[in-house]
Amino acid sequence: MANDMSSTIDLAVAAIRGADPARFGDPTPCPEFTVAALIDHMASGMLLAERSxxxxxxxxxxxxxxxxGGVDEKDWAQACAAQAAATAAAWDDPAAWEGDTHMAQTPMPAAMIGSLMTAEFALHAWDLAVATGQPLDVTPEIGQAVLDGVTPVAQMGRDGGWFGAEVPVPDGASAWERALAASGRDPARA
Structure with a gap:
């Protein structure tokens, strides 16, 4: 599980590093986020995950x-990479996955938070890659880990407005494509 978290953090950091600041005002597949707002959301999520x-x-x-906040946009990638390293190190400890912890102030099982954030980092890496025209190389193992994180919360995500309506995918779609679709993202956009 820690390896999956680290791998999706790496995907997120690669997408952030590949995002040209000239495109920070561009839209993303997340209607509420520009590229800049999405990067900020990703960095904040990494800090939230580290604290958990x-x-x-x-x-x-x-x-x-x-x-x-207060960091020059040209330095965002480095600031995100530093936060990503701290988050990955925190979740690399097997004890981080045991028992209960908090997501901000909400108590939850640690393994559930880890799984959710593993999926979150990968899904937003895809959002950023799509918005900025970057490739995103997701292994079958990571695709399965993300699907495992998305599936239990997909309906709650749709009901809560943080996932869109499920997108139909063809038979034989990969785990990654099914994870994207379950979270309301169209895998054909990649």
């Missing part, structure tokens, strides 16, 4: 920019 792994309870303001 470390059993830290924090009030969370979704309108704040705790990682990138």
């Amino acid at each position: 792994a470390k059993r830290e309870v924090h009030a969370w303001d979704p309108d704040s920019s705790p990682v990138l």
Whole structure:
């Protein structure tokens, strides 16, 4: 599980590094996010995940920019990479996956948070890659890990508005394509 988390963090960082700041105002597949807002959301999610792994309870303001606030846009990739390394290191500890912890102030099983964030990093890496015209190389193992993270929360995500309507995929679609589709993303956009 820690390897999957680390791999999806690597996908996210690669997509962030490949995003030209000249495109930060461009739209993304997430209607509420420009490229810049998506990168900020990804960086904030990495900090939130690190705090969860470390059993830290924090009030969370979704309108704040705790990682990138005050950082020049040309330095965002480096700031994100530093936060990503801290997040990966925190989840690399097997104890991070055991028992209960908090997502911000909400108590949850640690393994559930780890699985959700593993999926979150990969899905938003795809969003960013699509928005900025980058390739995204997702292995079958990562695709399965993301599908495993998305499937249990897909309906809740649709009901809560953080996933779109499920997109139909053909028989034989890969686990990654099914994960994208379950989260309301059209795999054909890649």
